[in-house]
Amino acid sequence: MNIADAVANRRAVRAYLDKPVDPALLRRVIEAAQMAPSGYNFQPWEGVVVTGEKLRELSGLLLEAKPQDPSEYQLVPRGLPEFYKDRRDGIVARRMEAAGFERGDKAGMAAMQARNFEFFGAPAAMFTFVPRIMGLPQWSDVGMWLQTVMLLLVGERLGCCPQESLFVHGKLIKQFLGISDETHVFFCGMAIGHPDPDAPLNTFERTRAPTAEAVRFIGDS
Ligand SMILES: Cc1cc2nc3c(=O)[nH]c(=O)nc-3n(C[C@H](O)[C@H](O)[C@H](O)COP(=O)(O)O)c2cc1C
Incomplete structure (x- = not known):
């Protein structure tokens, strides 16, 4: 591809x-993704790939647990301008519709959230941690690495879904995987597996803002 x-x-x-998912293939993808770029070549990403019984065990714990307080981080910025809210509401509405729920159905929203904790039925998942010492530039590096992993997975005809909604159980996940809460966020x-090609949740139309709202071209064009 x-x-x-x-x-x-x-x-x-x-x-x-x-x-x-073939474990050797998963390992190859993760190894290839090590070539992702990072400022000063810090490579500040840290991941744990979990499959099989261990993933099911974690899923059970996530489904039972209460959201941690305080949160792992501020997921949605305060004072968000309307156009960002519109984008968020758009994807939530499309997901709700594809999952067969009415708009504003609170139980439906909760069920959708719970599917995150089940990794949408995926047989593998990767969990990403960032050393607390790292700042904004390094968080961006982690994003580049995640995108590299995702594109390599697509290249292998696998699917994935990054999942920050699991942040409500960040401490639990760290404890389960033996990662220090003191040193890591x-x-x-990221759910990883073979996509169900027919599922409405995998086929609804995706939207993006026009490029001109994001990027300007200056000079020769
Ligand atoms: C860092 C990150 C975290 C995300 N967390 C979630 C999540 O918790 N649950 C979910 O269903 N989708 C999650 N998404 C997927 C986004 O909703 C999705 O990328 C966005 O709506 C654009 O759609 P597309 O990726 O299908 O093109 C996340 C995406 C990113 C990049």
Whole structure:
């Protein structure tokens, strides 16, 4: 698959086939992603890949647990301008519709959240942590690494969904995986598996703002 196709075909996959991921393939993808760029070559990302019984055990704990207080981090910025709220409300509405829930259905919202804790039925997941000492530039490096992992997964015809909603249980996840809360922030999970090609959750139309709202071109064009 060429890079443009991988970028176009990547989407947040929220329904998976009941089929394991080849562990050797997963390892190859993670190894290839080590070539992701980072400022000063710090490579500030840290991940743990979990599969099988261990993942099911963690899922059970996440489903039972109460959200931690205080939160791992501020997920949604305070004082968000309206256009950002519109983008967020748009994806929430499309997901609700694809999952078969009415708009504003609170129980439906909770069920959708719970699917995150079940990794949408994916057989594998990766959890990403950032050393607390790292700042804004290094958080961006972690994002580049995650995107590198995602595109490589797409190149292998696998699907994934990054999951920051797991941040409500960051401490639990760290404890489960033997990661120090003192030294590390939990950033996100990532469900990984074979996408269910027919699931409405994997086929609804995705939208983006016009490029001109994001990037200007100056000079020769
Ligand atoms: C860092 C990050 C965290 C995300 N967390 C979640 C999540 O917890 N649950 C979820 O269903 N989708 C999550 N998403 C997926 C976004 O909703 C999705 O990327 C966005 O709506 C654009 O859609 P697309 O990825 O399908 O193109 C996350 C995406 C990113 C990049």
